[in-house]
Amino acid sequence: MAKCEWCSSEKTKAVTDKVYWELPDGTKAIQIDETPAVHCLDCQMTYQTEVITKEIEDQLFLIDTKKLGKVVTFEELMAQPRLLKRNYFDFSS
Template identity: 65%
Template sequence: MNCQWCESDTARETSNTVYWELPDGSKVIEIQNTPSVHCLECGMNYQRDETVKEIEDQLFLIDTSKLEKSMTYETLMAASRLLKRNYFDFSK
């Protein structure tokens, strides 16, 4: 796997704790065990674009007022949705 930052082939799949601001800006939540990439060359830890989109879409589609301050990625993604998909995403 190549690093998106330094293009080294030493990047590896991992999981990390990340902090995400809710779409309405009301608070930040901690998301544990988030799929991530770690580069052994440059030391960068990051989430793939697909993972970022999944998290952002999920936060638009659920009732964020019911979220705890800290949760796992799996718990976030399993939260019941109010809408079936993000109708404000015009990138498709």
């Protein structure tokens, strides 16, 4: 596991966590259960990596979010059929 992004400790472990995400259109927020996360054993911070954050944000741009309930697992979210092949609004790569 990598160093903690908050305190730089090397005592981290991979976990899953519940996160809340606002949909790109701003109509509602959803709960995403079993989301991959990093937990630091020193500072006790639990967070998502930039990679996971980008995966969630991209997926929410590419699917019909009206079909999502208030609660979804990370796996269910990522399995939703995409309307577009990629996020054409992401100019970071």
